[in-house]
Amino acid sequence: MSLFSFLGTLEIGFIFGLVAVGVYLTFRVLDFPDLTVDGSFTMGAALAAALIIAGINPYVATVCAVIGGAAAGLVTAWLNLRFNILHLLASILTMTALYTINLRIMGKPNLALITEPTVLSPFQSLGIPNMYLKVIFVAVVVIAIGLLLAWFLKTQYGLAMRATGANPRMAQANGIVINQKIFAGLALSNGLVALAGALFAQTNGFADSTMGIGTIVVGLAAVIVGESLFNSRSMLVIVVSCIVGSLLYRLAVSVALNADFIGFNTSDLNLITAVLVGLALILPHLRREWKARKAANGGEA
Amino acid sequence: MIRCEHLKVTFNAGQATEKRALRGVNLTIPQGEFVTVIGSNGAGKSTLLNTIAGDIRSSSGRLHFDDRDVTSLSAAARTRDVARVFQDPLAGTCGDMTIEENMALAYGRGQKGGLRLALNEGLRKLFREQLSRLNLGLEDRLDAKMGLLSGGQRQSVSLLMSALQPSKILLLDEHTAALDPKTAALVMDITDQIVAEKKLTVLMVTHSMRQALDHGTRTIMMHEGQVAFDLQGDERSNYGVKDLLNLFAQIRPDGEELDDDKLLLGT
Ligand SMILES: Nc1ncnc2c1ncn2[C@@H]1O[C@H](COP(=O)(O)OP(=O)(O)O)[C@@H](O)[C@H]1O
Ligand SMILES: [Mg+2]
Numbered sequence A: 001m002s003l004f005s006f007l008g009t010l011e012i013g014f015i016f017g018l019v020a021v022g023v024y025l026t027f028r029v030l031d032f033p034d035l036t037v038d039g040s041f042t043m044g045a046a047l048a049a050a051l052i053i054a055g056i057n058p059y060v061a062t063v064c065a066v067i068g069g070a071a072a073g074l075v076t077a078w079l080n081l082r083f084n085i086l087h088l089l090a091s092i093l094t095m096t097a098l099y100t101i102n103l104r105i106m107g108k109p110n111l112a113l114i115t116e117p118t119v120l121s122p123f124q125s126l127g128i129p130n131m132y133l134k135v136i137f138v139a140v141v142v143i144a145i146g147l148l149l150a151w152f153l154k155t156q157y158g159l160a161m162r163a164t165g166a167n168p169r170m171a172q173a174n175g176i177v178i179n180q181k182i183f184a185g186l187a188l189s190n191g192l193v194a195l196a197g198a199l200f201a202q203t204n205g206f207a208d209s210t211m212g213i214g215t216i217v218v219g220l221a222a223v224i225v226g227e228s229l230f231n232s233r234s235m236l237v238i239v240v241s242c243i244v245g246s247l248l249y250r251l252a253v254s255v256a257l258n259a260d261f262i263g264f265n266t267s268d269l270n271l272i273t274a275v276l277v278g279l280a281l282i283l284p285h286l287r288r289e290w291k292a293r294k295a296a297n298g299g300e301a
Numbered sequence B: 001m002i003r004c005e006h007l008k009v010t011f012n013a014g015q016a017t018e019k020r021a022l023r024g025v026n027l028t029i030p031q032g033e034f035v036t037v038i039g040s041n042g043a044g045k046s047t048l049l050n051t052i053a054g055d056i057r058s059s060s061g062r063l064h065f066d067d068r069d070v071t072s073l074s075a076a077a078r079t080r081d082v083a084r085v086f087q088d089p090l091a092g093t094c095g096d097m098t099i100e101e102n103m104a105l106a107y108g109r110g111q112k113g114g115l116r117l118a119l120n121e122g123l124r125k126l127f128r129e130q131l132s133r134l135n136l137g138l139e140d141r142l143d144a145k146m147g148l149l150s151g152g153q154r155q156s157v158s159l160l161m162s163a164l165q166p167s168k169i170l171l172l173d174e175h176t177a178a179l180d181p182k183t184a185a186l187v188m189d190i191t192d193q194i195v196a197e198k199k200l201t202v203l204m205v206t207h208s209m210r211q212a213l214d215h216g217t218r219t220i221m222m223h224e225g226q227v228a229f230d231l232q233g234d235e236r237s238n239y240g241v242k243d244l245l246n247l248f249a250q251i252r253p254d255g256e257e258l259d260d261d262k263l264l265l266g267t
Helices: A003-029 A037-053 A058-083 A087-106 A121-126 A130-152 A156-166 A168-173 A178-204 A215-229 A235-258 A266-300 B045-053 B099-107 B121-132 B151-162 B181-198 B209-214 B233-237 B241-251 B261-265
Strands: A110-112 A206-208 B002-011 B019-029 B034-038 B060-065 B082-085 B169-173 B201-205 B218-223 B226-232
Touching: A003 A037, A003 A130, A003 A156, A003 A178, A003 A215, A003 A235, A037 A058, A037 A087, A037 A110, A037 A178, A037 A206, A037 A215, A058 A087, A058 A178, A121 A130, A130 A178, A130 A235, A156 A168, A156 A178, A156 B099, A168 A178, A178 A206, A215 A235, A215 A266, A235 A266, B002 B045, B019 B045, B019 B226, B034 B045, B034 B209, B045 B082, B045 B169, B045 B201, B082 B151, B099 B121, B099 B151, B121 B151, B151 B181, B169 B181, B209 B241, B218 B241, B226 B233, B226 B241
Parallel strands: B034 B201, B034 B218, B082 B169, B169 B201
Antiparallel strands: A110 A206, B002 B019, B002 B060, B218 B226
């Protein structure tokens, strides 16, 4: 792998670290499997790109992207909580609607950001070569957000959010308004994912209406890789493991795609990811079955 | 004080499975009274407690805490006044969180959960002090996962958690039923201590006639969604388990026998 593609892999790994952290919030913390992220990733990219092209400051555009993503999360939470629509289905509805909304935001299926300013522009005068600058910028942003989030999960509010997912009845008996925590959690998660989309669009120079497909599976893959490497109760370790999981996942994919003798190409990515996540979900299950069988046999002997 | 006025709860109203779980409960419990609640399965004991806690909305009737009408208050809003311990030891705590995190959650009950760290050294000290009352050695395991504890240990911690914040009302729904006799006795011991310390108004559902008479100051028996008997004062002190069983027989004129061993022998 060339240095250039290695740096590119790191950059995307960090960006999807945000997605992983967002997915961790919904799937693990809130126990709310949320597929909205496929749409909110694209929405973040679309909003950022469209606003920048319209002449808006890239930082303002990025904040708008985050707000857009958070709003999408709120819609999913509302469909689920207000109308009792199953969380998976509610999130699929939002995701589907977002596909159209994103096209409307962009006005066409693809927007290029070649000459426009981006969040990186203020740093370009530092003289760091662009390929390094992008990685450093993304790494700093993602790590800072990761630290903030780890701290948040240890605050009273964060603890309440974790209890909401882990044991809603207990949470309620301790005065926690669980609906409010679910709204907040979904907004936060999708806001992070939209931020990832906005960063992706600006570092890679484009937004595309289909770029969000499979975001959820990639995020899950990173969470699962991270969980299998670190087994800790510390929020800091867990959040960091999501980001590390994302980096490792990207590196693994990149190696697989670069190994010419296997003959994979970029469009095979979704299948590879699905198979990887599938394996990660299947293996612990098989191991449990295997252990149970062994225990049963041992009991008879 | 808790005042129930003609509280009614109907599940699945208008459907074939309609169930009138509370059929007009009238009950006034003065501040500081410890009421034990007995009654056969399905009598509506849990429903009564859940309605007082706000988990279940009453279909009609009113509920007051002191002079405040709380009928339309949400469960979360009522937790300023109400603490509870569930029958299932797993229900009252989060197995995935540590002991100290669980206690911090309970410590935040009735407060606005803000963006301050939920744990600090002062709190840990308080939690250690409280846990040492249990004599289970848990004070040295603050950062152990709750899920690693036995049912009895978890229930004991739940009980401590219910008393971390001032509240006026404590609701206990068969909170010793899932425990072995020795642990159950320990948990009841701590229950009595906490109730006396905090001068709480208590409703304790129990399957054990012995427990119902040995603890508290008043005993009510629920039957088919209503309070069938209300024992207090001298009358109660002269009651034995046998007499309670006779009461059971009276409210079941069909002569249906009580075949629940726990009811008869209860720990
Ligand atoms: N959520 C519910 N939906 C429908 N029926 C219920 C529900 N909860 C309780 N019931 C019914 O209401 C009656 C009273 O239940 P409960 O209060 O749990 O009795 P117990 O005195 O044994 O605690 C029972 O017949 C029970 O089946
Ligand atoms: Mg019950």
